Amino acid sequence: MLQIPLWQRIVIWGLVAIGVVLALPNAFYSRVERHNDAVKAIEQGVTDPQVLADAALWPDWLPSRLVALGLDLRGGAHLLAEVEVEQVFADRLDGYWPEIRDALRQHRDEIGTFRRLDGPPDELRIRISNPAGLQKAVEVVRGLASPVVSLGSVGATDIEVRAEAPDIVVVSLSEAEKAAITDRTVRQSLEIIRRRVDEVGTREPTIQRQGERRILIQVPGVGSAAELKALIGTTARLTFHPVVGRTTDPDQRPGPGQIIVPSMDEPGVYYILEKTPVVTGEDLVDAEPAFDQNGRPAVHFRFNPTGARKFGRYTAENVGSPFAIVLDNEVISAPVIREPIPGGSGQITGNFTVEESTQLAILLRAGALPAELTFLEERTIGPELGADSIEAGKLAAIVAGIAVLVFMALSYGWFGIIANVALILNVAMIFGLLSLIGATLTLPGIAGIVLTIGMAVDANVLVFERIREELRTARGPARAIELGYEKALSAILDANITTFITAVILYVMGSGPVRGFAVTLGLGIVTSVFTAVYLTRVMIVMWFERRRPRKIEV
């Protein structure tokens, strides 16, 4: 008859206890949060008495993992950026041109003269003067191709060369090379963005790759997405160029190997610079905000030995002539070299505010982005709105919970109370699991929990209704309870598996808050099936063993 082996009882109650203990920290959210922050600070060597006091707020032997709150509950900024890899492809192809030129030159007798044609950025088109040598030219260029080093593209080469009749050689990047470049660029961008966000020092930012070339950035607590965008959206490519001249005509054609760049502070002023920089930001090892001798905000920087040597040599050879400091295609300033700068450190002055100089220093320290970013999606949620949402969600959950508890007790009496205890433990276990897997609770997630409160009783209702039916055929209460559980099982499983399927699909296809909902819904199904099939059964059996009632009323 109604028997559950001891080990099963221990396992069931043990799982419940683990769930409740894991959920416990969430009941003291701000306290545990301060404890966790303090522990992290102590690990980094902080020994402030305030920090030590915070660390003592929560005992170390208890779990201290919390359910992370989503941006919609905590407030913060969310950005979805796409890395513009096309420009990198074009640069890569451009980089090939000198090599191709040199190789073709050696075969001038066969292919005649040649020149590069203007064309779409993803192709490099070369016209040769002797059409008979087209095949030879293609062969020569093909010979320059090198294998792509990446997983999944064994044997592929980086460029594809084809002949276009009668006299044009077309060079383009192969798909494998494009994929490799994309992967590399996005990874570098991810790393740079992470460094920049870390430099600002906010708590628990989420920075992850999404899809092939997108990056999702979520930073709780930052004032607005616009601020975040200013921080990570700037490419921050710093270069130092020799100055050729100054002009006010943007359409002036620069000479070969020269570029024309607008000035940041003087509107309408353009500088003509040598295209090849003397040194770039890649040679920087440090940058910090400072003030110049006139007390204006500036950025102080230091080069690594290679950069310092190049910079020292250049300044020594060009005393008296100006050089330009260029940031993202704008000349910040173009000072005249007064004396050689051998030490490898210098200062950038411009029309900065203190904030701008601080920001620029951060950007320079973190390094330049390898490609530009386009922002596809941005959301800022104010912390007040998040707090309001938590309050509203909490209130709704409590009211919903109490109403369901009362309703269950009225409908099923003692059995209803057992189901209610199970329901409370069920919610605790959802929180325990959420903390354990480090899931994020969002506003729809709270709705998912409230919905689970409503639906979790379903499995119990199925069992109880079944027990009622079995009681009518009068085979004694113990048998009725046993049959009730046994026969309701298939309906419980079928019903919950179908709902679980939709939760999984939501999780896979959804994003952000919707995903949070899918997680709580899915976990809610797992815990409610567990509580209905095992927990209430153990509770009823234990009650039954003690009381041995002749008659039960469900």
Next chain:
Amino acid sequence: MRRLRLVPAETNWDFFRTARITFSASVVAVVISLAAFLILGLNYGIDFRGGTTIRTESHSAVDVGAYRQRLQELGLGDVSVTEVFDPTFESDKHVAMVRIEAQAGEEAASAELVAKVEEALRSVDPTIVFTSVESVGPKVSGELIRTAVIAVLLAIAAVLFYIWLRFEWQFSVGAVAALVHDVIITIGVFSIFRIQFDLATIAALLTIVGYSLNDTVVVFDRVRENLIKYKKKPLVEVLNLSINETLSRTVMTSVTTLIALIALLILGGDVIRGFVFAMTLGVVVGTYSSVFVASTILLWLGTKRDWSKPDANQGNQFSTSETP
């Protein structure tokens, strides 16, 4: 001890006496919903059509006209301003949602655009604060629509397959007809009442798919059991018996779920109201449809009657028993 009973302990109602009427009503509702969807379309949120929404909060009453006029002066194309009311707001809290269409040639709204709009609104009401600013570019919104549609279709297909596996194909058709019915009617209500349709609504639709099935499967599970038990009873009687037997449970579960949802609808705040409303509607329609749509279709399609054969694959599509 007296118990609260929503449904008498034993009922013997004939659910198919009015089958023609209820089923016609469902068909009419579905047709109206589809027509509304095709003619009126949906009031898509920025998730699906791109653009920017700004939520404002202020201590003084919202002057929608002044907001709108000031914003129109900026020439940002289609701008809408709606005031938000909620029972959970304090009396001096006034909230409005400003929606600006996606600007040509831009993905997410630029910082300058947002700053311009905020400045314009501040000139109307200096105490205004902006509690949320969300912007979605057309590129992402297009993808989001596609993913949402795929998600709903995938969910329906997965469920169709699962039920087919566990029952017979007729059950599967009935269950899926019921949930398509629920989803379409929910979309229809969103279209007719111009309720904002966004990503959260899709989540709600998928939950409705889950709930509707949950309900249908419980009835079908009992139908299968009774088909084995009463081999000679006509199908209509078996169905009626099964629905009556599970009625008490159907009503109990719907009521507890509705209690929870209504609490959320009233107290959960305006941010998720659309989401919760869709689910509430879905639960009501889903409960109705598992009895009046799913079972009616099963009755019309008929099913195999010989479930007794000891067949390892009993009840799934590998079953050797023939469907009559």
